[in-house]
Amino acid sequence: MAGRILIADNVPTNRIILKVKLASAFYDVSQAATGSDALARARELRPNLIILDGNLGDMTGYAVCAALKKDPLTAHIPVAIITPAHDTTARIAALKAGADEFLTKPLDELTLTARVRALMRASATSEELRRRNETAHALGFSEPASHFETPGKITLIGATTEEAMTWRAGLRGMTSDEIVIERGDHVLEAIYNGNVSDLYVISAQFGGGAEGIRLISDLRARDATRTCGIVVVHGQQDRREALMALDLGANDLITRGADPEEMALRLRTQMRRKKESDQLKQTFDEGLRLATIDSLTGLYNRRYALPHLEKIAKESHENGQHFALMLVDIDRFKLVNDSYGHAVGDDVLVEVAHRMRDNLRGMDLVARFGGEEFLVCMPMTTLMEARAAAERLRAAICARPVAISADGTPITVSASIGLAMGGGIGGQAPKVSDLIAIADQALYGAKAEGRNQVALGSYAA
Structure with missing residues (x-):
């Protein structure tokens, strides 16, 4: 489901x-x-x-x-x-x-x-x-409650400067957030220069419609704005483009000419979600980081991954939703250490970790499970989506060199992935330890079949 x-x-x-x-x-x-x-x-x-x-x-x-x-x-x-x-x-x-x-x-x-x-x-x-x-x-750590009271920043991008000025005039006195007006063709330049907003309000008619859609895709593709709030203002004639914008990553739609109070309330909701997303990204204070983060790769470690995985498995079974569990192992990693030294091996691990994190959703769990092995858990994921994600990870790891040796030799590695599926409706939910064992057996199967491939565990099949 x-x-x-x-x-x-x-x-x-x-x-x-x-x-x-x-x-x-x-x-x-x-x-x-x-x-x-x-x-x-x-x-x-x-x-x-x-x-x-x-x-x-x-x-x-x-x-x-x-x-x-x-x-x-x-x-x-x-x-x-x-x-x-x-x-x-x-x-x-x-x-x-x-x-x-x-x-x-x-x-x-x-x-x-x-x-x-x-x-x-x-x-x-x-x-x-x-x-x-x-x-x-x-894990014995507590996180202070946050009420997200710090004012944020909102950028208004109208089809014309006059339209954006009308929005700003309507919002005056209804929000404590900083509001700026920006030309649509200058937004990416501003982001490149570090001028990033929490929310972007974009007219569906900006650039004839196509430019607004392209801007949404660009905002979602950049690290600095991946979790920003995006609100599209549209008229009846822009309805199809507005619905497309939602599927491309826009968070909300506002009908052109809506009451300013409605716009203010909607932006307040999106600002709250953005602050929540920021908290999700930062997650824990430094004490928790030291206990749960792998110091080399910056990923979660095994101590964090196992109880978190138990929680995902329990909730997925209760809600009738599937989740994917993957074990990802770098192929012939010992050869890298023996040939180029452990410092270069560490560089390989760090780069592989970055590529995995960049190719997963914010809600997915990725952890260093031990040595050159990583664990990935994707909540609310079907088997088809999981296989596509696993192939995406495998391709990202081997797409280009992950490190350069002391003599300038580019080092390319591949990875084998074992996949198991958990959750769903009915039946006895398998233990997390059993799912890990299934994924581990699938991983061995991928290695035996020649490496650099994804293998599906027998339980998921």
Whole structure:
């Protein structure tokens, strides 16, 4: 399944229609008929996304959302509230209640699924932050709470300078964040010079539309802006480009001409998510880093990886989601050490670690498991996605030299990868130790078949 969604509506027909639309996209959908039922089901199921109608009979959707956001067990779950079309008051009420998104009636299927995919990405980041904090506590470390009160920076990129100035005028007095206006064709130059923002608000009409889409791809491809918030302002005529923008990595869409208060509330939500993402990237204080980070490669070490992997396995089985586990071993690494020395061997390990980290998602776990062996765990991942990711890692490692010897010889290495799959619905969940053994056997199989390849463990097959 692509993820678990809880929908709450006091009209059975509405629930059925929405469930059919979401189930056709292979989401696991649960239902609630009242507000109190929705609160109980949310605590029980811990879904990846909750969609509420504005009227749930015993409670309003806004009251349910506010209660969900106050409960530590459900506060991290993204919530979308369904509001009437063209009802600005309802939209603002939804955002003030803590909703991450609102959906307007009638629900258009393309818009619905694009919005859901974007919210699922946000859910994965928030869930991983919570999971890593719990792992830190399990290891005996605590992390101070952060309320993300430090002002951020927002860059406005309008189709024209006048459009961006109109946005800034509307936001005046509604946010404490620094707001700057930038020409679209100068944004990448500003980032190159170190002038990076937390959020980028981009007009769908910038550069005729194509340039705005290209800018989103560029922002997501750069280390400095990979986790930035991206909000696209669009009109009805830009709807297709706007939905494409969501799938390319935009976090939110705002309709052109929206109430300034709505824009301010949406940007506040995205700023909070950006700060969460920053915390996810930094993760732990220096004490925890010393205990859980491999000093050579900068990756997590075995001490961190095993309890974190146990947590991913437990939650994946409970949620009916699959996860991938890989063991990655550098081929003939002893020959590198014997031929060029251990210092060069260390350089090889560091570069391989960097390439692996650069080719995985922020929520994926990559750790040095011992010697020249690495462990990778990818939550919420299907077998097809896992195989593609494993091939991507293998290709990235051998694509070009990883080090240069003292005499100037370029050193190229390859890697063998053993893959096992865990999680899913039903049955007895295999132990993490068993999954590691399966991946290890697959790794030996890859070595036996000639190295530099991916082998699938027998359990996953």
